[in-house]
Amino acid sequence: MRESATFNRNAIAEIQRAARTGVYDIRGWGAKRPLPHFDDLLFLGASMSRYPLEGYRESCGTDVVLGGRNASSPIHIDIPVTIAGMSFGALSAQAKEALGRGASAMGTSTTTGDGGMTPEERGQSQHLVYQYLPSRYGMNPDDLRRADAIEIVLGQGAKPGGGGMLLGQKINSRVAKMRTLPEGIDQRSACRHPDWTGPDDLTIKIQELREITDWEKPIYVKVGASRTYYDVKLAVHAGADVVVVDGMQGGTAATQDVFIENVGIPTLAAIPQAVQALQELGVHRQGATGVQLIVSGGIRTGADVAKALALGADAVAIGTAALIALGDNDPRWNAEYEALGSAAGFYDDFQDGRDPAGITTQDPALAARLDPIEGGRRLANYLRVLTMEAQTIARACGKAHVTHLEPEDLVAITIEAAAMARVPLAGTSWIPGS
């Protein structure tokens, strides 16, 4: 037997599924295809020409200030890892609360999502970023004022150019009421903002948000990675204090599989473009007068965090990994995953509302399985490990702060990664394309 590389088992299964159902596949998670990623980069530890810092003893800072350029109250987080926006609706109220608890325990921020702000997450989040999305579901000026920062969402890495969807089984009465929609319908979140088009309008929109909040809050702009160099330049011109770039591996709650796998560029390719744009505008790593870069899409380990920072990010954001830390895809639910036609480690039907771990659901019985306090504790543990791992690497490279890591600390082990990340192929001085 010989498997076809072209018609491999995934391709065959998808043709069979399409022929059987007549609808495209919708799922959660992010791109599953192999892509050049942080795994393809390595650090050059200190030796003769660089001086390392001592293990876990010598101090290695991890804090970051976000959004000091225009806002009178910038956000000061203790670790360079933030929790990405995930909507109440996609996630249960308990999951949102757990994210807030875990983030706050580690002194970092969490983010609302498409569907508004819940009291549970506001109450449990020390630093809460309020997303301003095309759908404007639950968009309320009181919540805008209650937020610590505002994130204007133009797109997500999983689906640049696509709107959102939340299928009817997740629209219970609370979600429906917050979104002003009938219960149980399949809803579309708009893909375009309703009251502005293009970067010049965005400038005016940002001014409006500042006027309404009396110039107190940092304003982020989030883009899905595609034309990242231009998007970041335009976002900064429009007045963003922080730019969030989400690569194509970034998670989603519900998107067409064809979209997740075929639109956007990898996180690794997006970061140098974003950094170049910020450098050319003179706002990269400029402290309070600079524009900070947050990168997301496939961050799993402290090594990933360190590599993103070395390439020029000021902080990262995590979605999928945070859900796993809460208990998503836990083997203890394996029998139930299998009953849904999946298995622990493979479950991606976040759109479906039947999540055995009680995270991507609005079913009260399932949602009750997640204890927000226990979930928050697990997330805090995970964030602690990410931070310590990033510090370990930074110290080995001789840095007294994780954001002192730089591209010079990195090499690539594949030509593709070298070209995308713009660092030399290991053992050579060759950066393809430069």
Next chain:
Amino acid sequence: MDAMTFDLGAERLRDVNRTLHRLKNGRARLKNPNGKHSVAAGLRSPLSVVVNGHCGYYAAGMNQLADVIIEGNAGVGVAENMMSGSVRVHGNASQSAGATAHGGLLVITGDAAARCGISMKGADIVVGGSIGHMSAFMAQAGRLVVRGDAGEALGDSIYEARLYVRGKVASLGADCIAKDMLAEHHTELRDLLDRAGFPDDDTADYTRYGSARQLYHFNAGNEY
């Protein structure tokens, strides 16, 4: 009580807005807006505010409780995401008037351009003249009354908002259909016209439009 007067030609907009945000009640007059953006945006208490002149984008944006009168034309997104209170434009409005507004009453005595009432979520909008294309796109709740004509693709992908148009509709958008005017619709339209200052209109001259609810469930027949 005398109105406080602010001269937007001389004072910084952010200072004027900040002062207005802190007032608990009372009256204010804003002179010389000269097309500035975000004039009287983010008001949050029962103030009466009159703006003498034309405004740029997002005038009275996200209004809560205040009653704002704009004596002039309004740019893009007037009263966008209004929650409550009222905004009256004595003139024409540009695109996206009342976009995503959750509550309150927006009255435009003249015409409104494209995307009027886009994604509206519970507000009432009454337009004295005509409205442009793609109006009430994805409109979720609330009522839009148009005394003149409506442009192309009215109510595309509409949810539960109710639209009343007196004149011609160039075309209806996906899933938007004409519906019967029942007694309750005549009653609510009468009330809206009266509150907007058009008591002489006959509700019998209006047609109601709303969702056919055929796009409420994602399936193979949805042609998308």
